């Protein structure tokens with residue numbers, strides 16, 4: 001079946017099995033392997049992508065469900081200002097250890113800051129609560145999002 005959707009700001013038509021998991025279509029059909037597969041049951045957040053502005057675990061979505069939608073993966077993030085700032089802050093603040101959770105963390109953080117450029121600490125924690133880090137690096141991750149928020153604020157005042 002042909003599935004039309006926007007991927008990382010480009011319209012694409014993907015000819016694939018509509019019942020395939022979105023994460024498999026992204027990684028196998030589209031060769032975008034930045035999105036990771038961890039638990040496969042919606043609990044770790046490693047496979048997080050952003051669909052129509054919302055952070056979604058792509059292991060729980062079928063590719064047929066993204067027909068007509070706007071999908072953003074980690075590969076598209078560096079083309080966006082918020083994404084670039086988040087990536088820089090993660091690196092500068094030591095938020096990347098083994099890096100396995102990082103793409104999913106960045107996608108959830110992006111979805112938050114794209115909707116709300118001034119989230120409270122609690123709102124940041126809540127938005128990131130679906131993303132697990134086996135290296136237990138939560139403090140630098142949360143600090144990085146705070147820093148990104150501050151940089152965005154500074155930019156918006158210029």
Ligand code: FES
Nearest residue numbers: 038039040042059
């Ligand atoms: S692999 Fe999808 S939430 Fe863990």
Ligand code: FES
Nearest residue numbers: 098099101133134
């Ligand atoms: S940096 Fe290793 S799982 Fe998070």
